[in-house]
Amino acid sequence: MEIAMSILAGGLFAAGVYLILQRQMLRIIFGTALLSHGAHLLILTMGKLNRGAPPILSESKSTYVDPLPQALILTSIVISFGVTSFLLVLAYRAYKTNKTDNLEQLRGTDHE
């Protein structure tokens, strides 16, 4: 199971990196979203995908899954959600101000 998940995370990373290297801002933002999905999936996988009850205490269960990676992912999801929403608004404002969503056209040295 870990192998399949690792391959899936790798696929997400590859797609994310490919999208980040594109020119259009929106594609880049999709790329960062895929990257964070890959990272979060990887944390879950790296915490071992052992069979067990959800980490909620009850008397009938004897084994639980590792609760720490889940807490780490939850933190990381909220953070990347915050950054992504900021990035989306920023991309919108940058598009309004610079009249382009193409990063190639955002080069330039006009402040030098």
Add this chain to the structure above:
Amino acid sequence: MSNLAVLPILIPLVTGILLIFLNTNLKAARFITKLMTIVNLIVVSYIGALVFQNGAIILETGDWIAPFGIILVADPLAMVLVIVTNIIAVAATFYAARSLGEKRERFYFYSFFQFLITGVSGAFLTGDLFNLFVFFEVLLMASYGLIILGGTKEQFRESLKYILINLFSSMLFVTTVAFLYSVTGTVNMAQLAERVGEVEQTGILTTIAVLLFIVFATKGALFPLYFWLPKSYAVPPTVISALFGALLTKVGVYSILRVFTLIFIHNLEFTHQLFLFLAGFTMLFGVIGALSTNNVKAIIAYNIIPAVGFMMMGIGIFSATGLAGSIYYLAHDMIIKAALFFLVGAMVVITGTTDLRKMGGLITHHPLLGWLFFISAIVLAGIPPFSGFIGKVLLIRAAIEEEHFIIVGAALLSSLLILFSVMRIFINGFWGETKLEKAAEKGSEKGLIFPTVLLLICSIALGVGAEYFYPSIQEIADNLVNPSLYIDSVLKE
């Protein structure tokens, strides 16, 4: 008593939250910010004095014992950096009130500023790798808010790249923490160090070490990962550039210093050799960049890069002398970079341009500004008796002791070029014919001098009073080369 360790994080955080409600009342916001940063400086100095007397203060948050809860470790190294951070914060509040402009201040500048200090102090004090990630994000999010504040065309252009590169490296950080958790089963730094030591840092751990190094090197702007820095640091308003230049990259350097003196120290001939190699390139390429541009802010921004190279040199040498040099240089460089940005900012205020070719002869009307800049320039280049000299002399002595002669050559050459790059500003900007009459000036440097003088006094004290500061820095370095002290004090075995 041990609760003191949380105050450097808590005070700016609470102040920042309070300031959210006061954004329309600028007078109150300015007053509270000034007051609270000074209070914070006094508090951290007190904690620092305690730590230097009695050893590290370790706070186990929520009374969970060490490897299970999050711990804050206020050891001497962290406290030195937190104190320097707060000195810069005090200077920056006074500078911001004079230079930023009401519109920008009103849009929550002071809140973002306080959250930035929260994140930086937290990153220095934490003893937990994932918590370090969270504090990184706190300071980065505050920096995203600050870099875009005002929303000019250039800021939009450069901040997009800045945010993307940081988002990418943050995701890499999370991935690396996941790998490390899978191998060792912990994210507590002390326990990580213990477990990595037990399994002798095999192949996979060295790989993780290099991944972690890439993350911190991106944040700290090391060769070849510094490309995002110069432009994105040159476009925001000066006080924000100064905060970024003084604090943000140094958090990356501190993280490398912490992680590679505590956790990954069992494969030195690979990792630390790599650091030396990259340090050399960082110094040379950074300073070449500084010579390539005529934008005064970009020259100072480029000068951040060789300084990071110097700090990496001490970490790469990995002897007590080298680490002492790195720490001394780190503290010195934070202060002097902020001072240089402040001075250059004053020049930009006066002339209304960042282009060095359009300035000239400023010294006729602004002698104080000119000579302050001259002093800062020679402090930066490392002329005795100023603070840059002590750090560099320690680094170079350490390199000679360990027989790394090529890096000595690179360090001396880049010092010369650093001096040349800042003297270029002095010669072209302050000497020569006066291009701007008193009446044609765009603004005055009134009020901008005071915070700079404050920083320069600290910097000169650090250099002239080296005999007073050096023993404690040397002691920090001696403790760093012996990580079992840190591990034992945290895990209490």
